[in-house]
Amino acid sequence: xxxxxxxxxxxxxxxxxxxxxxxxxxxxxxxxxxxxxxxxxxxxxxxxxxxxxxxxxxxxxxxxxxxxxxxxxxxxxxxxxxxxxxxxxxxxxxxxxxxxxxxxxxxxxxxxxxxxxxxxxxxxxxxxxxxxxxxxxxxxxxxxxxxxxxxxxxxxxxxxxxxxxxxxxxxxxxxxxxxxxxxxxxxxxxxxxxxxxxxxxxxxxxxxxxxxxxxxxxxxxxxxxxxxxxxxxxxxxxxxxxxxxxxxxxxxxxxxxxxxxxxxxxxxxxxxxxxxxxxxxxxxxxxxxxxxxxxxxxxxxxxxxxxxxxxxxxxxxxxxxxxxxxxxxxxxxxxxxxxxxxxxxxxxxxxxxxxxxxxxxxxxxxxxxxxxxxxxxxxxxxxxxxxxxxxxxxxxxxxxxxxxxxxxxxxxxxxxxxxxxxxxxxxxxxxxxxxxxxxxxxxxxxxxxxxxxxxxxxxxxxxxxxxxxxxxxxxxxxxxxxxxxxxxxxxxxxxxxxxxxxxxxxxxxxxxxxxxxxxxxxxxxxxxxxxxxxxxxxxxxxxxxxxxxxxxxxxxxxxxxxxxxxxxxxxxxxxxxxxxxxxxxxxxxxxxxxxxxxxxxxxxxxxxxxxxxxxxxxxxxxxxxxxxxxxxxxxxxxxxx
Numbered sequence: 001x002x003x004x005x006x007x008x009x010x011x012x013x014x015x016x017x018x019x020x021x022x023x024x025x026x027x028x029x030x031x032x033x034x035x036x037x038x039x040x041x042x043x044x045x046x047x048x049x050x051x052x053x054x055x056x057x058x059x060x061x062x063x064x065x066x067x068x069x070x071x072x073x074x075x076x077x078x079x080x081x082x083x084x085x086x087x088x089x090x091x092x093x094x095x096x097x098x099x100x101x102x103x104x105x106x107x108x109x110x111x112x113x114x115x116x117x118x119x120x121x122x123x124x125x126x127x128x129x130x131x132x133x134x135x136x137x138x139x140x141x142x143x144x145x146x147x148x149x150x151x152x153x154x155x156x157x158x159x160x161x162x163x164x165x166x167x168x169x170x171x172x173x174x175x176x177x178x179x180x181x182x183x184x185x186x187x188x189x190x191x192x193x194x195x196x197x198x199x200x201x202x203x204x205x206x207x208x209x210x211x212x213x214x215x216x217x218x219x220x221x222x223x224x225x226x227x228x229x230x231x232x233x234x235x236x237x238x239x240x241x242x243x244x245x246x247x248x249x250x251x252x253x254x255x256x257x258x259x260x261x262x263x264x265x266x267x268x269x270x271x272x273x274x275x276x277x278x279x280x281x282x283x284x285x286x287x288x289x290x291x292x293x294x295x296x297x298x299x300x301x302x303x304x305x306x307x308x309x310x311x312x313x314x315x316x317x318x319x320x321x322x323x324x325x326x327x328x329x330x331x332x333x334x335x336x337x338x339x340x341x342x343x344x345x346x347x348x349x350x351x352x353x354x355x356x357x358x359x360x361x362x363x364x365x366x367x368x369x370x371x372x373x374x375x376x377x378x379x380x381x382x383x384x385x386x387x388x389x390x391x392x393x394x395x396x397x398x399x400x401x402x403x404x405x406x407x408x409x410x411x412x413x414x415x416x417x418x419x420x421x422x423x424x425x426x427x428x429x430x431x432x433x434x435x436x437x438x439x440x441x442x443x444x445x446x447x448x449x450x451x452x453x454x455x456x457x458x459x460x461x462x463x464x465x466x467x468x469x470x471x472x473x474x475x476x477x478x479x480x481x482x483x484x485x486x487x488x489x490x491x492x493x494x495x496x497x498x499x500x501x502x503x504x505x506x507x508x509x510x511x512x513x514x515x516x517x518x519x520x521x522x523x524x525x526x527x528x529x530x531x532x533x534x535x536x537x538x539x540x541x542x543x544x545x546x547x548x549x550x551x552x553x554x555x556x557x558x559x560x561x562x563x564x565x566x567x568x569x570x571x572x573x574x575x576x577x578x579x580x581x582x583x584x585x586x587x588x589x590x591x592x593x594x595x596x597x598x599x600x601x602x603x604x605x606x607x608x609x610x611x612x613x614x615x616x617x618x619x620x621x622x623x624x625x626x627x628x629x630x631x632x633x634x635x636x637x638x639x640x641x
């Protein structure tokens with residue numbers, strides 16, 4: 001991982017070095033199903049009432065797994081990209097596949113599905129590759145909910161579409177040109193399909209808490225400064241503008257609407273996952289139920305993460321009539337793989353996790369997480385107070401270390417609401433600790449701050465605090481999304497438009513290009529699979545740069561060559577790793593060579609790397625792909641005729 005956090009406190013880098021799953025939790029691998037397509041990616045996962053595991057694969061297969069005999073059986077096949085499954089009975093499943101919500105049943109008792117029933121296909125499809133259909137859930141009344149992803153500007157819209165085509169939803173990096181893209185959709189028990197909420201970009205993870213509240217995650221991108229968790233409520237708009245084309249009371253073109261009006265319409269996330277340090281691509285929401293054998297966290301939420309080997313824990317409370325709260329890494333590193341996409345509780349209370357990557361960062365396989373019954377030393381809960389935060393720990397703390405103000409390095413910031421991809425942390429401000437109280441025999445630490453700022457994330461990486469019996473704290477990074485205060489909450493600021501971060505200086509003019517004859521293609525406007533968009537260093541052109549991670553990551557530009565033959569491309573990049581980080585170069589999907597990308601001396605020190613390539617007249621694609629290690633920060637590509 002690059003030094004992404006130069007603007008944060010030193011203690012955060014200490015946390016990154018120490019983060020790991022607590023020793024009271026073990027992670028083991030489960031044999032993968034014998035797919036005839038050899039895929040090991042898991043896009044749906046649940047348990048039947050009789051205890052067998054159900055998994056969906058991107059190949060369209062559904063397998064059942066007997067945890068006692070460790071035997072797999074094929075239950076169904078021929079589905080189109082199933083991304084979630086509910087077990088209704090031992091012989092009946094409901095699956096979200098790309099074109100429909102489908103009931104898949106074994107009616108003759110032979111152990112294989114023989115009946116495929118459309119529950120609803122009353123939503124649109126433009127043929128865009130990014131129009132995913134995510135994670136069905138069912139409430140206690142028998143209503144189904146599912147989430148529809150938006151289309152990508154990196155792919156087109158087909159000549160023939162399903163459903164009404166609305167050109168108002170077409171512009172933008174991610175679009176909603178057919179119903180009800182970017183929406184959470186409800187299928188009532190009476191069979192009516194209705195849009196339930198709007199403003200979602202890539203809502204890869206619906207889930208209920210134990211009180212029946214519905215939640216969904218969203219992934220960083222355009223209009224989404226950092227990945228988030230939303231409390232889904234009927235008729236609300238959650239920020240991504242494209243789906244407003246399908247909201248009955250919305251007039252005009254969403255992307256042409258003044259950002260001030262859009263900011264006033266949106267409902268904020270109840271939890272924001274800080275990008276890079278906490279999560280890059282959040283996935284399924286799963287409540288820690290009473291049947292879970294997972295420690296003293298019943299009622300809280302687990303949220304998966306694609307880019308890191310991490311499952312987060314979310315602690316919510318109601319403040320001012322709305323839910324908000326904190327997130328913390330929980331099952332983190334160690335034997336856990338990346339790509340934690342789908343999760344469910346086994347009958348014995350252990351957690352099964354399915355991993356996927358879908359050509360982005362991630363992994364593949366199935367893992368089981370078990371708790372040995374011994375108490376870990378963790379932050380059990382976090383609550384807002386009038387002057388700061390109340391931290392409840394699973395064990396009494398050592399009072400001397402807990403009272404050290406230096407062990408509580410708070411800061412606050414927010415993410416800007418705008419059409420650009422992602423956002424830097426804005427208004428980054430250290431927050432001084434005024435005093436610390438130890439209560440309840442050491443189980444509770446109240447940290448009183450000099451000030452609390454509504455509508456900001458308050459983050460702390462807890463220092464070297466131990467329990468009274470000598471255990472080290474398992475996970476230290478805590479981020480509480482303070483929307484409302486307990487009293488005297490100020491009006492909600494828009495936090496939109498072109499406000500500037502106190503920690504990031506964005507140049508107002510493009511940087512000089514190497515050759516004035518060249519055409520510059522910004523990295524943030526290319527087709528990006530995996531790398532994240534940032535603007536935290538000076539000297540880039542356009543609106544920012546892309547930050548390569550490890551795994552299956554790439555950036556692809558489509559360039560226009562006036563003539564066929566040899567051309568020069570100039571790639572502007574920055575790299576602080578002294579070892580260098582090579583990237584594979586492809587032209588028109590054919591590998592050319594591996595480019596070295598040596599160190600530039602810093603992540604904000606920009607240099608040019610030139611390469612000769614053969615292009616055809618007209619459109620050509622130029623791709624950089626990550627190898628074993630992550631790559632550089634890429635600003636732009638310049639084509640010199």
